[in-house]
Amino acid sequence: MAKVLTSKEENYAQWYNDLVLKSGLAENSAVRGCMVIKPYGYAIWEKMQEELNRMFKATGHENAYFPLFIPKSFFSREAEHVEGFAKECAVVTHYRLKTDEENGGLIVDPEAKLEEELIVRPTSETIIWNTYKNWIQSYRDLPILVNQWANVVRWEMRTRLFLRTTEFLWQEGHTAHATKKEAEDETMQMVNVYADFSEKFLGIPVLIGNKTESEKFAGAIETLTIEALMQDGKALQAGTSHFLGQNFAKAFDVQFTNKEGNLDYVWATSWGMTTRMIGALIMAHSDNNGLVLPPRIAPIQVVIVPIYKGGDEFPPIAEAANRIKAQLTALGISVKFDDRDTQKPGWKFAEYELKGVPVRIAIGPRDIKNGNVELARRDTLEKKVLPQEGIAAYIQDLLEEIQENVYQKALNFRLENTHRVDTWEELVEVLDKKGGFALAHWDGTKESEDRIKETKATIRCLLLNSEQEKGKCIVSGKPSNQRVVIAKAY
RNA sequence: CGGGGUAUAGCGCAGUCCGGUUAGCGCACCUGCUUUGGGAGCAGGGGGUCGUAAGUUCGAAUCUUACUACCCCGACCA
Numbered sequence: 001m002a003k004v005l006t007s008k009e010e011n012y013a014q015w016y017n018d019l020v021l022k023s024g025l026a027e028n029s030a031v032r033g034c035m036v037i038k039p040y041g042y043a044i045w046e047k048m049q050e051e052l053n054r055m056f057k058a059t060g061h062e063n064a065y066f067p068l069f070i071p072k073s074f075f076s077r078e079a080e081h082v083e084g085f086a087k088e089c090a091v092v093t094h095y096r097l098k099t100d101e102e103n104g105g106l107i108v109d110p111e112a113k114l115e116e117e118l119i120v121r122p123t124s125e126t127i128i129w130n131t132y133k134n135w136i137q138s139y140r141d142l143p144i145l146v147n148q149w150a151n152v153v154r155w156e157m158r159t160r161l162f163l164r165t166t167e168f169l170w171q172e173g174h175t176a177h178a179t180k181k182e183a184e185d186e187t188m189q190m191v192n193v194y195a196d197f198s199e200k201f202l203g204i205p206v207l208i209g210n211k212t213e214s215e216k217f218a219g220a221i222e223t224l225t226i227e228a229l230m231q232d233g234k235a236l237q238a239g240t241s242h243f244l245g246q247n248f249a250k251a252f253d254v255q256f257t258n259k260e261g262n263l264d265y266v267w268a269t270s271w272g273m274t275t276r277m278i279g280a281l282i283m284a285h286s287d288n289n290g291l292v293l294p295p296r297i298a299p300i301q302v303v304i305v306p307i308y309k310g311g312d313e314f315p316p317i318a319e320a321a322n323r324i325k326a327q328l329t330a331l332g333i334s335v336k337f338d339d340r341d342t343q344k345p346g347w348k349f350a351e352y353e354l355k356g357v358p359v360r361i362a363i364g365p366r367d368i369k370n371g372n373v374e375l376a377r378r379d380t381l382e383k384k385v386l387p388q389e390g391i392a393a394y395i396q397d398l399l400e401e402i403q404e405n406v407y408q409k410a411l412n413f414r415l416e417n418t419h420r421v422d423t424w425e426e427l428v429e430v431l432d433k434k435g436g437f438a439l440a441h442w443d444g445t446k447e448s449e450d451r452i453k454e455t456k457a458t459i460r461c462l463l464l465n466s467e468q469e470k471g472k473c474i475v476s477g478k479p480s481n482q483r484v485v486i487a488k489a490y
Numbered sequence: 491c492g493g494g495g496u497a498u499a500g501c502g503c504a505g506u507c508c509g510g511u512u513a514g515c516g517c518a519c520c521u522g523c524u525u526u527g528g529g530a531g532c533a534g535g536g537g538g539u540c541g542u543a544a545g546u547u548c549g550a551a552u553c554u555u556a557c558u559a560c561c562c563c564g565a566c567c568a
Contacts, residue, residue, distance in 0.1 A: 154567070
């Protein structure tokens with residue numbers, strides 16, 4: 001078989017890029033740092049949206065939509081927020097083009113300069129809090145539990161398909177609460193929603209924890225994160241949930257009258273998850289044959305490939321295929337019967353492996369004669385010949401088994417690549433040779449954190465619910481009560 | 491913004507050092523026949539302002555100059 005993909009072991013970055021392009025998920029666009037998400041990639045995003053919406057609604061949230069443009073003045077209201085985003089903003093300065101009289105072509109009409117520049121949103125806290133000001137007067141108006149599906153733009157220096165593109169798609173939740181406790185609970189609830197989504201739906205195990213002061217969101221009091229481990233040993237921040245305190249309420253003067261009749265500022269949270277998760281999905285599970293999609297996220301769960309020579313062999317195969325397809329569809333399983341005669345079976349096998357379809361059924365004359373099908377599973381690449389009788393129920397169970405197996409495999413990988421380190425030398429060795437998560441004591445100071453950053457690794461998070469353990473900071477030797485997670489990251 | 495590199499068919503590249511027929515190869519595409527249980531074989535075919543502009547020359551993909559675009563490394567980051 002012709003080699004289609006770069007080997008993962010040979011060059012991980014190249015393998016990843018190849019995989020995204022050749023599996024038909026996305027491609028680079030003509031616009032710097034942006035990507036085109038192709039139908040197959042978008043179908044995966046839609047599955048994610050569907051599941052996240054279900055989870056958001058189950059926790060009382062509603063969807064809404066706010067403008068793409070943010071007046072510059074809104075943006076500068078929260079000091080840390082500006083600081084964090086100012087360097088990567090796309091700015092609209094004019095609203096009209098005109099014909100260039102001298103050289104032809106189009107130029108920006110200098111007459112059409114905006115009074116106040118508009119920022120293309122890199123995140124929506126400011127425009128949303130400016131709006132919430134009008135929505136909130138009393139504790140009876142609270143809480144506001146709103147989520148938005150949108151695109152945002154961050155003018156990053158360097159980009160990578162799905163992991164960091166100039167424009168990306170995401171959801172951002174923005175909630176307003178009457179009490180600090182309620183907002184803190186919300187922050188915690190949503191990071192747990194993300195962890196559940198990632199583990200149960202995408203099959204990607206995650207660590208949940210707090211970001212350090214220097215790594216948290218610009219404008220947040222506290223940032224909770226889920227951190228996943230990729231197959232090359234690097235960490236990926238997969239979702240964040242921020243407790244914003246009263247920072248944005250104060251910046252946008254959002255006060256309400258509480259039950260006691262006193263004026264108080266509103267408490268806020270925000271939380272987001274992006275198309276980066278498609279990158280996470282790829283880097284967590286795929287192999288050298290292509291994507292391996294957990295069944296719950298797979299746009300196509302089962303593909304049926306017919307094998308036949310002459311035209312006479314096809315009808316009975318099609319009849320069996322359509323019967324099995326109907327049985328599977330009745331069980332809520334998404335099936336594609338690929339009856340194109342423009343591609344050969346071997347080509348189709350390779351193609352659907354590349355696309356990560358969890359289960360493949362092949363039906364040929366041999367199977368028709370014996371009442372069988374050939375069943376292949378993507379995660380283990382095992383093939384079995386099974387009777388057509390009862391195949392739908394068998395596949396239903398198999399999909400569950402694949403979902404669990406894909407998750408277990410990723411979990412085992414993370415366990416094997418999580419190392420407790422007690423000295424600086426051990427940390428450096430783990431980061432250089434093994435990769436993965438290093439668990440180490442840290443004294444909590446910025447100085448020690450900066451020293452760790454010199455290794456190109458960062459403190460990914462301070463684990464929630466981690467056991468208290470006395471130890472010494474690997475940098476300073478000062479006492480510490482808890483290990484933190486250190487890793488190189490995307 | 492700093493350092494390095496590239497630009498030739500839809501994609502990936504050779505040719506450039508040392509100028510000289512009609513610019514070539516692989517993949518992809520089209521046609522025909524044979525094939526079809528792991529990305530088929532053979533035969534034929536289509537597709538190029540060689541990044542842009544100027545210069546040197548009898549002659550430029552090749553030499554010179556300027557420009558433009560893109561890629562990689564660093565700072566930034568979901």
